[in-house]
Amino acid sequence: MCNIVYTEAELRALEALQGESTVSGLAEELNRSRSYMSELVTRMESKGLVHTSREGKQKQINRSDARAIELFDSFVQRYTHIPFPELLGGATLRILYCLQSPASASQLAEQVGVHRSTVHRSLSPLENRGMVYKSDGKYRLNDDFEELSTVAREFAHLRHRHRIEDHTESFTILWESLDEFLVQTHTDIEEDAFHLTGPELFQAYDLPLMARQRRYYLYSETVAEVSPAELCCHMIVIDDGTRSQSYCLLLLSEMAIDRDEVLQAAQKYEVDEQVSNLLEYLDTEGGSRSGRLPRWEEFRELADEYGVAV
Known part of the structure; x- marks a missing residue:
């Protein structure tokens, strides 16, 4: 990768x-x-x-006029005695991305994909300057430097934007993490790291859902294809309306997706509540129904139309 x-x-x-x-x-x-x-x-x-x-x-x-560079500038100008290029180069920005909340070296190493020694080596100079400190075995940003995590996230956003701009000028990033992002565009993208997802991918499961000429892609260099669990979460990120959630219910029923897998994906894409509501709705046959979910009778009719057993 x-x-x-x-x-x-x-x-x-x-x-x-x-x-x-x-x-x-x-x-x-x-x-x-x-x-x-x-x-x-x-x-x-x-x-x-x-x-x-x-x-x-x-x-x-x-x-570039990216916000990441504006924020970087603000730190350079505010703390002229601190050599930020020296401190933030290499893996440090990637580690700071994951330091929005206290985390141990092991947790940071796992999230960033580096060795624990790299975490210690990268954060030690910041710790020596009082920008980062350790408490209860976890690294934390000093209050005056909490925004460094935002700087790191903006640099990640800059990377993501630059990757998609190689393929299209018109796009919207709907979700992003350190190395992945979900993007909406009107352009077909044919590159290994861009994986088709969203409404169009539902057709692969014989659940045609109109995409309105939009294309949705997950950028990831680690996955071979979008799993049904991820597709369900992507669809909720894209549109959590009744129609979209109904098709997610069909997908969950048709594919018998492992509950732990879909809940883990939901946590990753920050749609925990919506996915939990979908699972509870299916478990109770519509007895537990939030405002945007269909009435059970309506969902049964839709399931019968597509030959999905519920």
Whole structure:
């Protein structure tokens, strides 16, 4: 799996890039060779940190207008004595993404996909400066630096946007995590890491659901295909109206999805309450029914129409 990280050199160049500059100008300011800086700018552009344009023989460099960079700037300007590029480079931003709430090194390592030693090594310099501290075996952000987790999340959002912008200009990210996101677009995307989901995928289970010319994809480099449990959760994220929930009920009934699997997926996509309501609705044959779920008689008619036993 290719997890994009931002290096110290990239963040240092980002810090130095105030207003428009050139490769030569940036190389001189950072005391680097022009060839080194040219390669660095190319990498930064590939990650969405900067954009470039040509004016004659000169390549003009400008920062991205992403919120991640604005927040990064605010910390750099507020704490001028702290070397943020040095502290946040490598795996650190990825670890801080998961530090919205207190977490142990083992928990962070599992969530980020690194060794515990990497967690300790990355957070130790922040701990030495009082930005992070440990209590009861868990790392926590100091109150003054709690927003660093938001900075990390915005950098993840920047990565996700840059990935989808390679395929379409019109899109909406509906859900995202450190390395995955659920996106709505009008464009067909044919790339291994983009997995078709949403209404169109219901057709694979003989449950045709109109998609209104929209396409929905899960971006993930770790899954081979979208499971029925994930599809159910994706559909609720996309639209939790009565019609969508009715089709989720059909899918849950037709595929006999493992309860633990669907509840685990629901927690991941933050639709725990809706999925619990669906399962309870099926368990009680409509006896326990929230406002957006159909009457049991209506659902039975829909199930009969598709030959689904309930």
